[in-house]
Amino acid sequence: MQLSNSSQYAIRILAYMADNKDSKLLNATELAKTLYIPYKFLTKIMTELVKSGLVVSIRGRDGGYKFEKKTSEIMVSDILAIFNDSIKNEQCVLGIGFCNGLCKCALHDQWVEPKHLLQKMFQESSLEDIAGKGCKI
Amino acid sequence: MQLSNSSQYAIRILAYMADNKDSKLLNATELAKTLYIPYKFLTKIMTELVKSGLVVSIRGRDGGYKFEKKTSEIMVSDILAIFNDSIKNEQCVLGIGFCNGLCKCALHDQWVEPKHLLQKMFQESSLEDIAGKGCKI
């Protein structure tokens, strides 16, 4: 019952970037050091974020990363989607596959409310919202 | 954001057993067939359930499994504990390790309510409660 490491790292990275979005560019070495994320793993994640259009990268000397979109327009759920970590409506606690209309699992009804709360939390938290909140380590 | 397959299977198995607790014993072959769970994986799970005292096994011909405790006294949270799938208080969404008092992650506050709901759902659902509810496949 946890997000993948990739998702967790990505959210932390982007939240940190949102904290420091005044500084033009942030590079992988700095991000990895200050966030205690393995450098090579971080660059892999950053490339995903670039490909999905949340972030742009400037290559070459003095390069780094910055946001492509406004931080108020990037929701945590957008980040989860990139790493296949979204909570889907059809997904159930005892799903393994999925609960469908014909066959509701034993915890189907109990799951409805927590699921909605989780989805709400991810869909309604923008990077702007969580910037400055908490430490990012 | 999902329970392990072992936990999901275990809950489904035990819920099915609770549905049929009038029949003296249920054996692995039958359980595997009716619940579409790989036989060998199911027996592995059952052995865990026996070791943890939720279920007793009768070995040898005409053997099988039955509950050791009352179904009203077995909570879903007890099952999760066996497979290290419990939702711990200290565990946070962006935890990877854990959020501690000094360092609260960016989603720490948003996580409090869904976490409690999840814990509540697991701690307050007994096998008796969910028996007969939904199909078990």
Add this chain to the structure above:
DNA sequence: TATAAATACTACTTAAAGGTAGAATTAATT
């Protein structure tokens, strides 16, 4: 134009979860 510092790409390794195979053990029945 050479150098240095950055991202990107390809491929690999490691660790954990998920699942399988086969033999050993147990016990009722014939």
Add this chain to the structure above:
DNA sequence: AATTAATTCTACCTTTAAGTAGTATTTATA
């Protein structure tokens, strides 16, 4: 005592997530 049908044990295989290594590419600056 032999057979059969059940659980249990030990060991292995497979798949996926997590993480690492090395090289190629890009670009500012001296």
